Amino acid sequence: MKYESQRVAMPYFIFALILFAGQILFGLILGLQYVVGDFLFPEIPFNVARMVHTNLLIVWLLFGFMGATYYMVPEESQTELHSPLLAWILFWVFAAAGTLTILGYLFVDYATLADVTLNRLLPTMGREFLEQPTITKIGIAVVVVAFLYNIAMTALKGRKTVVNIVLITGLVGLAVLWLFSFYNPSNLTTDKYFWWFVVHLWVEGVWELIMGAILAYVLIKLTGVDREVIEKWLYLIIAMALISGIIGTGHHFFFIGPPEYWLWLGSVFSAIEPLPFFMMVVFAFNMINRRRRNHPNKAATLWAMGTTVMAFLGAGVWGFLHTLAPVNYYTHGSQITAAHGHMAFYGAYVMIVLTIISYAMPIMRGRPYGNSNTAQIVEMWGFWLMTISMVFITLFLTGAGVLQVWLQRIPESGSAMSFMAGQDQIAIFYWMRLVAGCFFMAGLAVYFGSFFIKGQAGPAEEVRGPANAES
């Protein structure tokens, strides 16, 4: 760690991981409710548990992105953070607001929550993933703007690097697109159309910039490959992400009201969307093959490779499986969508945050070359347990989805099975998914355990001449 103020990333990472554990716990509750319908009813109905599950994911990823930014930007800019105090204040504000919102979901009836938070003055609640009370949404906007101010002031006074520029562009995009969460017209079709400006343009747009920047930064640090080469790759990856992803939004416009030309546009452009993820795989493996040093933090290297592969499979392959309009006509809003969502979020965004945590956390804890060998082995067990479990969760949900489509969607009206009758038929897949989910939780526990193992790794072993001192 070159700058003391980078250490402010630590509380962000720790809190992110705590929320991650909460997210998985509620995932297990949901998985059980799929097969034991009245589990925890009426105390925690499915809709409440789902809100907690998805909102925890969004909030902890934001904590992860912020932590990553606080860690990366000072070092890239070669200067201390503009205001570590502001970063700490924002941490507590965001943590308190996030916790209160989750507690509100759990302990207050949703309609009452809408009432007491004055939703009627600016109704924004009750839309998928944007369930937060309006006051929380305003809070998120304020925190993000103050955060961006702190980051911009830091970046402006120091060295301008491509990693920083791409990262900050992604974060500014995140903030600007968030404003669409406040737009909730009474016309449902307009509401849905602009709702995707937050949801799609985040995860298949600006978040890919953030992911690309974090990946590029970690690869520079781990491999010692010349910055010029890595930056060129980064530009190409994000170029393809935006070229495919912006019009690719159209794959969400097939069946919610917009005109038929979106069937073509959405299909063609989203068919290109796997490309930037494939480029990330080639990029990561190429840079690691051309490494100029064998970095002793092998766990971080594993995460960096893993995130590209899993993002390609989850976002790229599983996205493509059902993105063409004639296919999506039958699969839209089925368990196939759920399968894709799980692996894509885990591969692209959970794993990139765990990559930067794996790299930065040991350094902030005074272990500049990484954790001890034992700790790394335990961390890698966590990696494999969680990743393989997620592969199985995805496969079981895909099985459930294929069967659901076969029974409920493909037959004509009259001979098609009803939704609930179909759900009973595919229950075995939900049971298997739940078992895989329990393994995921075990993997998370192993991963957490790796943080409590003492000791550190020795200095980097040089392989091909001295590493670039400047990088």
Added chain:
Amino acid sequence: MAERFTKSMARNIYLGGSAFFILLFLALTFDTQLRAMPERDNRDQITEQVIHGKHIWETNNCVGCHSLMGEGAYFAPELANVFNRRGASDTEVFKAYMKAWMNAMPTNIPGRRQMPDFNLSDEDIEALSAFLEWTSKIDDNNWPPNIEG
């Protein structure tokens, strides 16, 4: 990558490509919203009651279990065509069905998925029904494929 392909060329592809597609996306958005949608979403039929119904839909987090035009959770049935499926495409039949259904929840059958009792007034249920009826008439490229949603 060949050395002739420089970083500034990559940057120009990024800047030029994203600028072009952002502009194209904005143009398509204007076309969709201003030209195409008014003919497809029957916006002249969005009454005060439909607006209130959407509000009921949102403040009770219906989308936390159900999907609407395929979006939402996949725990409970699709509702964009429930007007046709359960209401026989008839306003009065559908309202009567909705009142009976909402008041019968939760079923409390052991082991089955449960829908909470949202304590809605008759007026709220009628508004919700009007919202779902209006939704069922949106031209959404003939989705879902059959009545089961």
